[in-house]
Amino acid sequence: MTDLSINPNIAKAKTIDTAFYTSEKYFELSKEKIFAPSWQFIGDADKVKEAGSAWPFILLENYLNEPLVITKDKENNLHCMSNVCTHRGNLLVKESCKLQNLVCKYHGRRFSLDGKFVSMPEFKEVEDFPTEADNLHPLTLFKWGKFLFTSLDPKIPAEAVYGEIQKRMSWFPIDKLVLDTTRSKDYTVKANWALYCENYLEGFHIPFVHPGLNDVLDFSFYTTELFRYSNLQIGIAKEGDACFDLPKTSPDYGKNIAGYYFWAFPNVMLNFYPWGVSVNLVKPISVSETKISFLIYVSDASKLNTGAGGDLDSVEMEDEEVVENVQKGVRSRFYKHGRYSPNREQGTHHFHSLIAEFIG
Numbered sequence: 001m002t003d004l005s006i007n008p009n010i011a012k013a014k015t016i017d018t019a020f021y022t023s024e025k026y027f028e029l030s031k032e033k034i035f036a037p038s039w040q041f042i043g044d045a046d047k048v049k050e051a052g053s054a055w056p057f058i059l060l061e062n063y064l065n066e067p068l069v070i071t072k073d074k075e076n077n078l079h080c081m082s083n084v085c086t087h088r089g090n091l092l093v094k095e096s097c098k099l100q101n102l103v104c105k106y107h108g109r110r111f112s113l114d115g116k117f118v119s120m121p122e123f124k125e126v127e128d129f130p131t132e133a134d135n136l137h138p139l140t141l142f143k144w145g146k147f148l149f150t151s152l153d154p155k156i157p158a159e160a161v162y163g164e165i166q167k168r169m170s171w172f173p174i175d176k177l178v179l180d181t182t183r184s185k186d187y188t189v190k191a192n193w194a195l196y197c198e199n200y201l202e203g204f205h206i207p208f209v210h211p212g213l214n215d216v217l218d219f220s221f222y223t224t225e226l227f228r229y230s231n232l233q234i235g236i237a238k239e240g241d242a243c244f245d246l247p248k249t250s251p252d253y254g255k256n257i258a259g260y261y262f263w264a265f266p267n268v269m270l271n272f273y274p275w276g277v278s279v280n281l282v283k284p285i286s287v288s289e290t291k292i293s294f295l296i297y298v299s300d301a302s303k304l305n306t307g308a309g310g311d312l313d314s315v316e317m318e319d320e321e322v323v324e325n326v327q328k329g330v331r332s333r334f335y336k337h338g339r340y341s342p343n344r345e346q347g348t349h350h351f352h353s354l355i356a357e358f359i360g
Contacts, residue, residue, distance in 0.1 A: 002026075006353045010345075014337035016352040018330040021192040026359070027287045034266050034358045035064055037155040039162070041268050041279055042080075044146040044179060044297075048072040052100065052113070056083050056093040059152070062291070063284045066152060068139065069093045071102070073113040080150045081115040082137040092136075102136070111136055145174030147279075156229065164227040165262045169272060171247045177276055177297035185313070187292040189320050191327035193267060193284040194355065196292065199323050200280075201263055201347030203233055209318050216241045216308055217258055224346045229354070231347050233261040235308050242307025244274050258308035263347065265354050273309030275300050288327055292316070 004020060007013035020026045040059060047055040051074050059066040069083040069092065083092050090106040093099075101118060102111040110118040115136035123129060142149040142158035144166055149158055159166075189196055199205065203222045207214050221236040237243040237258035246253045260272040269280035276298040283291040294312065298304065305311075329335060340349045 004356045004359055006349065006356045008353065010340050010342045010349045013340055013349060015340065015348070016194075016337075016355060018336050020355065021195055021327065021330045022287060024287055027192075027284070029359060030284070031064060032153075033360065034355065035060065035284075036152045037358070038266050039142060039149045039151045039154065039158045039264065039268075041281055042068075042070070042148050042150055044177075045078065045143065045148060046146060046179065047096065048078065050098065051076055052098040053096070054093045054099055054102070054113070055096045056091070059150070060283055064152065067091055068150070069102075070141075070148070071113045071115075077114070078141055078143065078148075079114050080139040080141040080148075082139070084136075085109055086117070086134050086136065087120065114138075146177055147174070161229040161264050164230055165232075165264070165270060168232065168251070168262075169260065171250050172272060173299050174277075176299045178299075180296045180298050183294075183296035183298075185294050187294070187316060187320065188285075189290045189292055189323060190288060191290060191320075191323045192288055192330075193282050193290045194351075195323050195326050195330070196282050196290055196319075197263070197267060198348045198351055199319055199326075200261075200269060201231070201233075201351050202341075202345045203235070204341055204344035205322065209322055210315055212311055213308060213315055216310075224344075226346060226350050230262060230264045231350055232263075233347065235259040235261065237307060242274055242303060242310070263351075265351070266358075271309065273303075274307065275303035275309060278309065278312060 002017050002019040004016055006016060042057065042059065048070050051072055054069055054071045056067065056069045059068050067083040069081060071079045073079065085092055085104040085106065087104065087107055087109045090104050092102045092104055102113065107121065109120045112118055115138055117130045117134040139150045140154060144162060206217065207219055216238055218236045218238050223234050225232045235258045237256045241258060243256040243258050246257065262270040267282035271278040271280065279295040279297065281293040283293065285291055
């Protein structure tokens, strides 16, 4: 059995064993140990603006593959629940729509918009029916502004993951964000999901991999802050480059911040720029393939194409090239572990420590 443990002392620690990036066993184990209990970003409340709206989706398609649906009832309450009929397993909602009830088109079983069983044809003779099991399975829904999150099997409250982010960005106009579908984009990376995350979690590589980004950031002031299940990297703008106009209520007031780079375990990245937020979702496909979704939410379009968030596509291409090369490298029989820079790779050490904790 491979030892995935990580020394809590970063100055003594070795990186996680390469088996985590190359083994089908750990890829499958991560589904239930890491991803099922995690809080996943699932979209925004604009998907169900009006009462009676329903929006179906697959949670982490190609990996968890869980069919879910978001509804808004007549009282404008949001609900997240299984999109699978409790009779014979048929999918209930196939596309965004407005409706009075959820009705299965296989045998006519009917549910209210909060997932409660309503009626079923030809079931009068069935004994001990209905029970709680005939309701649609409800999922906890966590809402921050327009942003929606859920978890299949939450072991920790959402506030424990996103609370520090909410607190730090309490001044940001999160309710004013609008999804820009023309700028949003999916990428496919030929690398393990964890390699993509750990690359994101350190700014150490910026001067070597990202010349354009390095031109607008003052790398000497690049910092990392660790929280229990999340962390934050702060990029400071060089003199004259685009930065936030921070209010006095911000703990960072007086700093020329070009970008806040928040990561939430295991795979959600919330990147705040003066123009808005890039939500980056890391979605495992296979041991050596990952889908990356960039969802671009804009609050101030006049600041687009400037500063650290001005050319996200070029930065992504640079990251993908190096991460794909690392995926090839970790398959080497001569490499099992590396070491951490105590001043530059705290985020990666934090990530590996959480993996070891959740895998057990």
